Amino acid sequence: MAFFNTLLFSSTSTIFLFLSLIILLSSKLSLSSSSIHDLLRSKGLPAGLLPEEIKSYTYSQNGHLEVFLESPCLTKYENRVYFEQVITANLTYGSLIGVEGLQQEELFLWLPIKDIIVDDPSSGLILFDIGLAYKQLSFSLFEVPPHCKPQGLLKNHVRNIEKGFVALR
Known part of the structure; x- marks a missing residue:
């Protein structure tokens, strides 16, 4: 059970990091595309x-x-x-x-x-x-x-x- 909790936590943190990266990149893109x-x-x-x-x-x-x-x-x-x-x-x-x-x-x-x-x-x-x-x-x-x-x-x-x-x- 501990293995599944670790795997679940690892997947959740990976998804969070991925979403954070997308949000960060989209904010940078919108800033650079505006004049x-x-x-x-x-x-x-x-x-x-x-x-x-x-x-x-x-x-x-x-x-x-x-x-x-x-x-x-x-x-x-x-x-x-x-x-x-x-x-x-x-x-x-x-x-x-x-x-x-x-x-x-x-x-x-x-x-x-x-x-x-x-x-x-x-x-x-x-x-x-x-x-x-x-x-x-x-x-x-x-x-x-x-x-x-x-x-x-x-x-x-x-x-x-x-x-x-x-x-x-």
Whole structure:
């Protein structure tokens, strides 16, 4: 009888381990098949906070988010924004805290964006902590992920425009 109890216990634990493995794998698959933009939406943030050209990302259970791009790039919302090749932050519901790898141009200065917060989703505003000040922008500016141009291409385009202004003087 002891042999059958041991065999039964062994079979039960094997089945439990097998089911646990299936659940673990299915949760990993669903996480990897969802995009970073879906993750942002699920956390109460607009998908367009990050560009379309995301290569990959990691998100740990403690909230640490790491986003990888092919190369650094520039895009424009209200002002120009620079994305480094790796962007990190702590992602919680309604906020990206301790952002690294993201800068915004303000009056010809590039300022690091430290935090991005949606305090009240019904307000339609999103708050950016740019170190020296806080800036509120419309949530609607960030609904669609923008296309991001490699850093060199956009800077050359801006230089050409600036040359055109000089020629007009």
